[in-house]
Each structure stands twice: as C-alpha cells, then as structure tokens.
Amino acid sequence: MKFPKIIVAFLFATTAVLNAQKKEVSLEDIWSGTFSQERLQSLQSLNNGDEYVVLNRDKDSGTTSIDVYSYKTGKQTRTLVDSKNLKGVDFFQGFKFSEDESKVLLSTEVEPIYRRSSREIFYVLDLKSKELKKVSDNKIQEAAFSPDATRLAYVFENNIYVLDLESGERNQVTSDGEINSIINGITDWVYEEEFSFVKAFAWNKTGEKLAFLKFDESAVPEFSMDLFGKDLYPTQQVFKYPKAGESNSEVSLHMYDLASGKSEKVELGDYNDFYIPRIKWTSNKDLLSVQVLNRHQNNLDLIFVNAKDNSAKVVLNETDKAYVDITDNLTFLDDNSFIWTSEKDGYNHIYHYSENGKLKQQVTKGDWEVTNYYGYDAKADRIYYQSTENGSVNRDVYSIKPNGKSKKRLTERTGTNSADFSADYTYFINSFTSVNTPNIYSLHKAKDGKMVREILNNNELLEKVKGYDFSPKEISTINVNGNDLNMWMIKPSDFDENNKYPLLMFQYSGPGSQSVSNSYFGTNDYWYQLLANKGYIIVCVDGRGTGFKGADFKKVTYKELGKYEVEDQISAAQKLGERNYIDSNRIGIWGWSYGGFMSSNAILKGNAVFSMAIAVAPVTSWRFYDSIYTERYMRTPQENPSGYDENSPLNHVEKLKGDYLLIHGGGDDNVHLQNSMRMVEELVQANKQFDWAIYPDRNHGIYGGNTRLHLYNMMTDFILEKL
Template identity: 50%
Template sequence: MKKLILLICAFNALTISAQNITLENIWGGKYYPQSLYGINSMNDGEHYSIQEQNGIYKYAYQSFINKQDSKELIVSGSFDEYKFSSDEKYILVLTESIPIYRHSVKGKWQIYDREKKSFQTIFDGKPIQEPTFSPDAKKVAFAFENNLYYQDLTSNKVTQITKDGKKNEIINGITDWVYEEEFAFVRHFDWNADGSAIAFVRFDESAVKEFHIPIYGQNLYPEEMRFKYPKAGEDNSKVSLHLFGLESNKIENISLSSVENYYIPQIKFTKDKNTLAVLTCNRHQNKVDVNFVDISSKKVSKLFTETDKAWIETDKFTFEFLDNNNFLWASERDGNRHIYQYDKSGKLVKQITKGDWEVTEYYGFDSNDKTVYFQSNSFNGKRISTEKHIYKINLDGSKMEMLSLKNGTNSADFSKNFKYFIHNYSSISEPSVYNLNDGKKPHEYGVILNNSDIKTRLSADNMGTKELFTLKTEKGHELNAWIIKPKDFDSKKKYPVLLYQYSGPGSQEVANSWIDMNDQWHFMLAQKGYLVVCVDGRGTGGKGTEFKKQTYLNLGKMEVEDQIDTAKVLAKYEYVDASRIGIWGWSYGGFMSSNAILRAGDVFKMAIAVAPVTNWRYYDSVYTERFLRTPQENPKGYDENSPMTYATQFNDKEDKFLLVHGTADDNVHLQNAMELSESLIQADKQFEMMIYPDKNHGIYGGKTRIQLYRKMTNFILENL
C-alpha cells in the first residue's frame, strides 16, 4: 500500500509539472507562434511570394477569397534570404550566411533564372554583402572586403569599382559599425533609374579608435576581435559621397561642403536618373538638410532644413518619392510624427496627416488613386498609445479611413497595387494571426495562418492573466502598465512583485499585443507566486514628442524616478508584499535596474541587470550623443545618472544584485559590467556576477539561454 501511495504521489507530481510552464518548454519553442517569412508582393498585385522551409512559393491573394489552393513552387531549396529583380525574371538567393553584426551578413549569393530554371553564382561564391539588382536586371552590385563591385549577368564579367577598401580603415558602400547599429541599415550605395550610375558613401574610419574583444573558443591563445567603435565624444568615421559611372568607369567625388555633412544617414535615387536625394545632418542629430544632387553637374541643392530642439530620428521613414520628384516627408515638428508633402524645389505643399496621434509606419503610395497608406496609434482619430492600426488617406489629407478592424496591434504587407494586404494582428489575449484584407475598405477575406494552438497550449499549462492598466504615480504621472498574475490569484494574499522594463528613449514595452518569450518566463514566475509588472515611464514612446523627449540631456533621471515611484504605488496595493519588490532589465533595462537597486535600496529588495550600460561614456557616439550630446558638453548628464556613482549606497546586507554580461558583446561592451563591478568591489559591497564566454549582446547559443534564465529564476526564488 505504501508503494502504491508513493507511485500515485509521483504520478500526480509529474502531472502537475507537465501542466506548468517550464524553461524547457519556453526555450524549446512549445509556445512560439508561427510566422510568415519573406512576404513579397509580386508585380501583378494579384500574387505574393513567401519563403518556406524547402523553397520559395507563390500564392494568389484570391485563393483566400475563392478558397481555391494556388500554391506554386518558384524555386526549391533552403535559403536564408531572397530578392526579386524588377522584372521578376531572376531571384537573388542567399546560402551559407555568416552574421557579422546586428543587421549585416555575408554569404554565398546566387541568381536563379526562372525561365531557364538554373542558378548563376555571384563572384564565384565568395562571401559578399548586400547584392542589389540594377533597375534593368542586367547587373548586380555588391560589396566584398570593403570594396564595391558589379557583375554583368550576361557576360558574367565582374568589375571592381573601388580599390582602397581595407579592414578597419576604409569602407566603400557598406556602413561602419555605428551606422549599422544606430541608423539601422547596411547598404549605403544605390543604383540610378537606368542603371548607368551607382552612388555610394565612403567611410574613412582611420581615426576611429579600435575596440578589442578576446575570443576564447577553446583556443590555447585566445583570438582577438578588433573593430572600430566610436564612443561618445570620440572621433567618428569621416564620410564622403561618390558617384561611379558605368560607361566612363570612373569615380567622381560629390562635395557636400555647402550643407550639414557630419553624418550622411540616407542616400536614395529619385525616379529621375539624374537626381540623387541625400540626407545629411550635424553631429547633434537635431539639424537635417534635405538635398538633391544633379549627378550630371554634381550640383548640390539644399531643399530645406529640418530642426528640433532635441533630436531627429533619421533611422525611421523620412521620405518617399512621388511623380516629378515631389516627395513625402515625415516630421515630428507639430508634436507628433506626421506625413508632409513637398514639391521638388523643397516647398511645403501640405501636411497630410494631422491629429493628437502619430504615424508609426509608412506602407506606401498608390499613384492611381493618390492614396497614402500608413500605420498609426490612432483609433478612429483618438490616440491609443498601446495600439497600432492600419490607415489610408488621400494625398490632399482628406478621407482618412481605418482599415484594421480589431483593437490591438496591427501591421500590413500590401500588394503592389494596394488592392490587398496581408494583415498581421495580435492582442494581449490573442496570438498572432495572418489574414487577407481588402486594401480599399475595412474588410477581412480570410485567415492565412493562425496560432490559436499556442493559446491552447499555454492555457493547458495554467497560464495566468496579463492585464493592461494605467498607473498614476504620487507625482501625478499617468503611465502605461501591464501586470501578470497567476491563474489562482487571490487578492487577499500578499505577493512579491518583480518589475520588468526597458525604458529607452521612444521604446514601448506596454502594448496591446501578444506575449513574447520574456513574458512566457514571467508567466512561469507567476505560477511560482509572483506578480510581474511593467511600466513605461517618461521618455518612452507612443505619447508624442513632448513625453518622449523630456529626458533629453538627462538619461536615467526621470526614468529611474518613475520605476521607484511605480514600486511605491504598488507597495500600497493590498495584495502586494511591500518588503519584496524586485526589478530586472536587459541593456537599457539593465542600466535602469542597476540604478534602481543602488539608488533606492529601501524600495527594491533585489535587481538583475543583463548586459547593462553602466556609464554612457562607454557607449557609441551616434546613439548616446543623440540623447545626451557629448561628454565634453554635458558631463553631468553622463555621470549623475551612472549606477557607478551610487555604488557606495548599495545596501548589500539587505539587498541582492546579479550582474550578467557576455564577453563578446560588441554593442554594450563587457567593460560596462567590469567597471560597475570594480566600483562595487572598491565600495566593499557583495553582489553576484555571471559572465558568458564568447557571447554577444543577445547571450544565446546552445544551452546558454536556458542556463541564463534558470540562473535568474533561482536568484529570484532565493532573494525575493
């Protein structure tokens, strides 16, 4: 009988365990939603292509209306990326890809000829970057080892455009580390409309200081990764604009001395083969010149200058060309990001979108009916800062219409003719679903892919609840928030609370969208008896420029105050144990959680900081100076909010701190964690530290993620 009881107990324990969310299930992908990869509308506007596991497939939009299968294999194979030529006769496909930094990748690229059903290798299969078809689909330009080339697809002849490229010195047509990371793109060259010329930006990073990272990799002597990393206030690459003529086979320099030219965030040819649009800006990134370059005469004409008392986000959509070189421009000048129309001389024609809400994404312009398509956080004209919806509006600013139908987060991939769009929708209660929608009116045709099984799996594993709410601090700040509670939540009990946040300028963690993998872990913690809360403090996005830019020149002051004030509000909830409130975050969130535990140990019991910035002096120039200017100009803004400044205040007798970093983090260097740890050591403070060998800012690979989250879970269980 005793054995039988033990067996029954063991079976019940296994059953209970199987019904709970586990780290193995989270990082094993049990709750990971399916997605559509590589959605590409075909030229006819009636079909689209998708990248699947065994090839690239073509579908008819109509198949989801008439319920007839239209799946057609375009090319079989396992590809990492693909690009069509303008006439869709050829497809560039990537295999054997090797990641470089956040966006950059090199690898073997081939061209698939859809008529001949054959492959043609680019540059003999050498690992190239950013291959791009010419508009006439007769050539492909690309970068290799910091130089630009193009390959004629008829003769297979390869022409080397630049010859001075050299690692850690000169880069042609590809961005340097800081441009890639902070302006969020890699290719910095462009074909003109008839394929007769290529404009490109050259980076001279000779004066930029190198950063060295040891790579262990079980080598007897570690290898060393060396790359140019401009820190705040230090030298950046010197950038210059150049033009290569295919017929002359010559490179010509284009002088930008008449305009702002410290950074060149964008170059893009207009529909006119002789007109190149160039965005240039100052080092503070609060003055942007919009310029046209006549490539025949090399004349640079400044159309207008956009200024801001804080900063201008050139890494987001800024301009789109219409007919006759008129263009659309995005600006925050009226307090929200909106779309404006300019003529080719730089004269403002009209502000197209208006209202106390903001444009969050631009989708395109239908020249047939003069309609602009975009995403915004407006819901029928009223801002809902936690949501995103899909809209169209006439070019003259009339007849704005919402095309998405449900509250939540909506995004779109439009057909080339804007007749349809593939609609990706999710909410706090509904996993991502892909529908086919009408592009001209608010109408849903049918479901392409849904993830209802993910919700079923989480529900079966006793997922708790996630609720959106507004938290008001004692200072009167109303902040977006969410709370995760266990399924068996009892308001008469006292629960410990873990705060999670990111808090970086313009970021948003609180949204009416489906849960990510961090939230899956948060639900697991809720099952263990915790409440998890997230609050977007001042300086975050979705509420207009005044709310977002009030932290300018003082990063970490208001944001940390808001997390401390949040904890004080939560401490008064009848179901919160005020003596057990913790905080954690990654990157900017790690900067925040470090500050919180060191500056407000009376409020927070424990903190975890993963890959944190610990002093903005150690971070890159473009990001940091955008919000703080240089350390030489604003030393207080750097030092007064650095967690290192408060190391002596850490109450290690009562509070617990876990510091985590990867040794190969090229973004937020290990130096940050080392300097903070040295400050704590010299203050004679006890804390815990976890270092991940050869891991970058994402800290992943093999068993790394599950080991990290198990470490954090145990630290929370032991100290909160």
C-alpha cells in the same frame, strides 16, 4: 442557502482536482518552444499584385524552393525556383528579384558579421533561360541588381565591383578599401547598428549612375574582444568602435558613371563632423536625395544632388531642440513631390512636399502618432499607414488622401494591427494580436479593409495554454509624477487581495521604446507566469522617455538619460507598494541592456524601495557606448559631463543595500563587457557584496545551445531566494 457538509466537501474536492489538472509551466517548456506561435512565412509580393512568393524548405531532402501563391485563394500556383533542379546549389538561404522579375539572386553559405551584415556566396538565375551564374568564388556583401537587371553591384573586402551579367566583365569601382581603414559601399559598425542599414550604394533609375558612401575610419579608435573558444589560445576580435565623444568615420558621397568608368566626390556643402544616414534616388533619374545630419543630430538637411554635374541643393531642413529621428519613410511620387514624416507639431505625422521642398499638405494631424508608413498607391491616390489613434497601446491601419481627406480605418479589432501590402495595393495581409489573442493573419482588400479570408490563426496555442495555470495580462495606467503611465500586471492565478505578494518589476525604458502594448504573450511573459504561480506579482511600467505619447513625453530625458526614467520606476514602485496586496518590503526590478542600466540605477538610487535587482548586459556609463546612439540623447561627454556621470551606476555603488545580480556576455560587440567589469571593480572597492556571471563569447543576446535556459534558471533561482 446552506449546503450539507458532504456537498461542500465535494465542491472543494472537485476544485482541488481541477486545479491539480492544470500544468505548471517550466523553463524547459518555455525555451524548448512549447509556446511558440505559428508565424506567417516571410512573403514577397510579385509585381502583378495578385500573387506572392515564399521561400520554402523541404526538410526531408534539404532543398529549398521559391513558390508562388495566390493572394485571393492562398493556394500555390507554381514553383519559380527549386534547388533540386540547380546544378551546384543544394539549397539557398535567401533571394532577391530584379525589378522586372526576370532574374533572381540566390544567396548561399551566409556568414553573419554583426547585427545586420553578412558575407555570402551569390548566384544569379535567369528565370526564362534557366541559366545559373555564380557571381564570385569569394564571399561578398550586399549584391544588388541594376534596374534593367543587366548588371550587379557588390562589395568585396571594402571595395565596390560591378559585374556585367551578359559579358561577364567585372569592373572594380574603388580600389582604396582596407579593413579597419577605408570602407566603400557598406556602412561601418556604428552606422549599421544605429542607422539600421548596411548597403551604402544605390543605382539610379536607368542604371547609368551608382551613388555610394565612403567611410574613412582610420582615425576611429579600435575596440578589441578576447574570444576564448575551445582552442589552446584565445583569439581577438578588433574593430573600429567610436565611443561617445570620440572620432567618427569621415563619410563622403561619391558618384560613379558607368559609361566613363569614373567616380567623382560630391561636395554637399559646408558641413563638418556630420552623418549621411540615407541616400535614395528620386523619381527623376538625375536627382539623388541625400540626408545630412549634424553630429548633435538636431539639424537634418534633405539635399538633392543633380547627377549631371554633381551640384547639390538643400530642399528641406528639419530641426529639433533635442534630436531628429531618421526613418525610411521618404517616398517620391511620379511628379517628384515627396512624402515625409516629422514630429515637428509635437507628434509624428505625415507631410506632403513639392519637389522644391514647399509644404503642400500636412496629411495627418492629431494628438496621436503615425507609427508605420506603408506607402502610397498612385492609382487610388491614397497613403497607407499605421497609428495610435485608438490609444497608445493599440495600433490600427488607415488610408488617407494626400490632401488629408477621406481617411478610412481599415482594421476593426482593438489591439495591435499591422499590414503587409501587395505590390499594387490591392490587398494587405493583416497581423492582429491582443493581450488575449495570439497572432491572427488575414487577407483584406486595401480599398475598404474588407476581409477576404483568414490565412492563419493560433487556436492550437490557445487550446494548449488552457492546460496551464496562467493569469491574464492586465493593461491599465498608473499616475506617477503627474503622468498617466501605461502599465501591465500579471498576478498569481490564485490571487487573493487579502494576501501580500512580493513585486517584480520589468522595464526597458529606452528612448522611444514601448514595453506595454495590447499584444499577446512573448517568451518572457511565460517566465512571468512561472514566477506568478510561485507567488509573485509582475508589473511593467512605461515611464517618461518611452514612445508613442508625443515628442515632449519622449524627449524629456534629453541630456539626462537615467534620471526621469529611474524616478518614474521608483515612484511607480512606491505607489504600487501602497496597495494592500503588495509587500512593500519585497520589491525587485530587472532589465536587459538599457533595462539593465535602469535596474542598476533603481536599486542604487531607490535603495529604500527596491530590495533586489538583476541587470543583464547593462550600460553602466554612457561614456562607454557608441557615438551615434549616445550623443543623440546626451550630446558628447565633453559638452555634458554631469549628464553622463550623475546618472551612471558607477558613481552610486556606495548606495547598494539590496541583492544585486550582474550578468554579461563576454563577446558582446554592442554593450561591451567593459561596462560590467567596471561595475564589478567599483562594487568591490566599495566593499559591496553582489552576484555576477559572465557567459564566455556570447553576444548581446546571450544565447546559443543551453545558454538561455541556464541564464533563466539562474535568474529564477536568484529571485526565489532573494525576493
């Protein structure tokens, strides 16, 4: 059918007007929070299972309150604590209940230390009598109620104290604590970062015993950072940081008896140079479980310590040709049998063991991964977990009997589903997202997954983004080096397959990570939309070494970090460059942290493929990084020198041909600025031109004030100019 020219002209004009009405996203939009999702407030189930509590803040008065809500209706039923009624506490920043919920611990004046640690001023509020007691005039760490709520244990200046809440008597459990030497009851830097915990003490069920870890870090080398601030002279932060192959803290287990007031060191066995990544009391008040991991992290013993005589017995041994992952999934049932997760059949699954460590049942099985263990409901005799059974980019929530039977899928929508269960497992709050759907929170019955009500959605955000010229994030796979790798792609909104577009690849690629998932836009995705609208195609490929596709796929990079992952990024770029709509002469790559290590290697080893790279806070040699993380995947530099050096960007700088931007935070306690400074020196000595920027005093996240906006302006300008 032919249209009159005037009608054709009208159609073109109308299309132009519609396109003109679409907004262009700006970096100011992104970093001012324009596209922030509504999130469900952090909630905590009460013991009754019918109600939960939320910490609310009144913006007008500046006061905070702990408010109680009904799971079933979502309506507030009462207020437990309101700071306007507390003498001397204007507001509090966090809270913890005692086990019986008779008392609550309120934290104020929180002073962050590292990623997970902080010092705080604590108060104890008796919810019945309304009596408020200040725990200490000093800022202390990791305060925790005894099970009967009569005592409180905490750490101050590396020593453990126990406060009797009735008499006010304060007992000092340890006295040898010393900064940068001896730590009692909290972890050292590397444990906090890599084993993901700070509180290193635990009450038994009756509150008669307190088990704790002691770290002797006197032989650990010190690392120092200059912090420039705004004063006339800079300050220096000095802390113990064991780099790969260097001395770790000597860790030991101790048992404190409250009745006698004495501590005793527990002899765990004939171990040398080892870690204690977890301690946890079993259902038996006299049995403490202790996980002991060798330095290579490929041999894990689960030990039961009898607190009556401090004798130790190995009940389970887990080995792996590469490494054993540490989790928080260990759960003790009433009969002291226990739930355990393991990759020993090639995929992460749930196992049920008797108290003596004999396997009762492999609960889950299949060519898919259990990605989250939610717990066990004794009343229903069911285990709740999350898995990739519906595809490695998806997540669903399931329940199953400990005997491996009667499995139920409790979520229906395809995408990323996660769950937060009520204390008695009557309900769970499901968070659902997909590439097309920002987070939706809904309440479901745990018995069958039936939805009770929708709690919160992000429909307003969906309406808002309709006003912008955005493209969908397309999830697919690409076959690279014999593997079908997960991939997402964002194209320009006016994409024309007859045109050729420059390609920017993003990746992280660290062991067990995942960057390609069926989930909605994150902050960087809006940046990718901005770049796409300027004529770029953005792609992310999860190569070998990433997670959720089995142990072999994840652990293939063992002892050679930066080899197979880089090969996959180079090969994926080559394969994408063969597509008729991608300009193979204009392919760039960027990444942060491990991703910066990757992007640096990619432009060096793949200099015929990549013409541009940005590396933010990169590791440039694993010799510079911490012992626990690095040796888990690489062993020590003394044992594996070629693995460290052959894949270090420092040793390939002469191969640089394209445009390279190097960025780091000057106060990065994690990936030290040393990495980038050494890279700069090697590039200078190789007479290679490059761009670089240091953000003074900024940590590994490089944020604060206008920092992120400035950073992304710089990276955007670099991409627009160089790619």
